[in-house]
Amino acid sequence: MNALNELRDFLPDDRTAALVTSDINRRYLSGFPSSAGAVLVTKSRFLLMVDFRYYEAAARRVQPPLEAFRYTRLTDDLNRIFLEENIKQVYLEEEAVTVSYFHELQATLIPEVLTDGLSDQLMKLRLCKTAPEVEKIITAQRITERAYTEVLNLLRPGVSERRIAVELEHLIKLYGGERVAFDLICVTGENTSLPHGVPSDRLVREGDFFTFDIGAVYDGYHSDMTRTVAVGHADEEMRLIYETVLQAHLNAARAIIAGNKVADVDLAARETIERCGYGEYFGHSTGHGVGLEIHEAPAVYKTNLTLLRDEMVITDEPGIYLPGRFGVRIEDMYLVRGERAVDLAEIPKDLTII
Ligand SMILES: [Mn+2]
Known part of the structure; x- marks a missing residue:
């Protein structure tokens, strides 16, 4: 789970989160393959967010400090977490999020969305293999x-x-x-x-x-x-x-x-x-x-x-x-x-x- 710690260190403060939605980087951070979902990193929590289809398998597979989280509607559940944790800004993967998904997230998520640096950070982490x-x-x-x-x-x-x-x-x-x-x-x-x-x-x-x-x-x-x-x-x-x-x-x-x-x-x-x-x-x-x-x-x-x-x-x-x-x-x-x-x-x- 070293990559998760490194990603947490990338966050400038405890009011900022990283939302990883691409298939490859989700798998990189969680070790869990799925066709949908997200990995959410805040200063205090690492969540693998998956829907009903994947929840049981994810819960069996992931190890602390990563937690499996079952969402019903991803943006609603994210907003609940963002309010609980007082998150004001969230990084998205600038090289993976489509323009339409970006607009959707910008319109529905409570924090300000940031599109500078998360993809680059993940690429740098992935350069050296464990x-x-x-x-x-x-x-x-x-x-x-x-x-x-x-x-x-x-x-x-x-x-x-x-x-x-x-x-x-x-x-x-x-x-x-x-x-x-x-x-x-x-x-x-x-x-x-x-x-x-x-x-x-x-x-x-x-x-x-x-x-x-x-x-x-x-x-x-x-x-x-x-x-x-x-x-x-x-x-x-x-x-x-x-x-x-x-x-x-x-x-x-x-x-x-x-x-x-x-x-x-x-x-x-x-x-x-x-x-x-x-x-x-x-x-x-x-x-x-x-x-x-x-x-x-x-x-x-x-x-x-x-x-x-x-x-x-x-x-x-x-x-x-x-x-x-x-x-x-x-x-x-x-x-x-x-x-x-x-x-x-x-x-x-x-x-x-x-
Ligand atoms: Mn080749």
């Missing part, structure tokens, strides 16, 4: 790895991208993933030059690259991994591109050091690829934070001057994409730990030929 959060990300990764290892047995000339994607999704759920982390990218041959290609009926052919960009969700937490493998054989140019991307990935990983800027990680990958003459074929950022969302702060890009801190989890995923021909991307998640980041993947990164 030990249980890291464990969930690792579990999601192990589920993905088990599914991936099994699916490699199906990868041969004649199998379709779609078949591989569907098998992976099936296995990720079978092995305990609550769902896939995003629409899985399984592409082969010329489609590997599409960084976000969609699985099609294209059949794998001898000499193709096949790119897997895959992940699972475990108890709300995501994993993200990309592997590019060759089917049958890889020609000299494919090997050169693969080795360049691998060097970019490894150089970026070496820059994941607490105290470095996020930009340093991006630049390490980008400069490696530029030095080899493929800079124009690497058009996306090197990575992103991972947690309750598949893409969250920090964006690993050359203009992001955020400092890396212990317990952040970021991806490292450089790529080279030759339009109409082929592409290579190698991605893993790293946990920032002092001078040497922890690679959260156990699947080798060297070129695999199936």
Whole structure:
């Protein structure tokens, strides 16, 4: 419940409250998933406010100092609490509340509504993961790895991208993933030059690259991994591109050091690829934070001057994409730990030929 305490410290005084209504941040603060509700933080209380459908489950799940609270009409119950506690101002999530919900809350809540800083504060709290959060990300990764290892047995000339994607999704759920982390990218041959290609009926052919960009969700937490493998054989140019991307990935990983800027990680990958003459074929950022969302702060890009801190989890995923021909991307998640980041993947990164 450390995040709740931090959020209470964010409140300037005991007449101010924070009202967290987004699904993701409610889950972050309470550990409880639901499709509706709110977490209310005041200087004296932490409430998970849910309706009849969720109340019993929430009451069983939450631990003090967080209390489960059953509301009938959220704004009426909130106003009752605000009057009891003499709350004059309430923060809303400026990046999550819709314009119409903002107007509704502004019109119905007794305190003045504030829209400056709560989303930003929650984003900062979520940057560094707790030990249980890291464990969930690792579990999601192990589920993905088990599914991936099994699916490699199906990868041969004649199998379709779609078949591989569907098998992976099936296995990720079978092995305990609550769902896939995003629409899985399984592409082969010329489609590997599409960084976000969609699985099609294209059949794998001898000499193709096949790119897997895959992940699972475990108890709300995501994993993200990309592997590019060759089917049958890889020609000299494919090997050169693969080795360049691998060097970019490894150089970026070496820059994941607490105290470095996020930009340093991006630049390490980008400069490696530029030095080899493929800079124009690497058009996306090197990575992103991972947690309750598949893409969250920090964006690993050359203009992001955020400092890396212990317990952040970021991806490292450089790529080279030759339009109409082929592409290579190698991605893993790293946990920032002092001078040497922890690679959260156990699947080798060297070129695999199936
Ligand atoms: Mn990614």
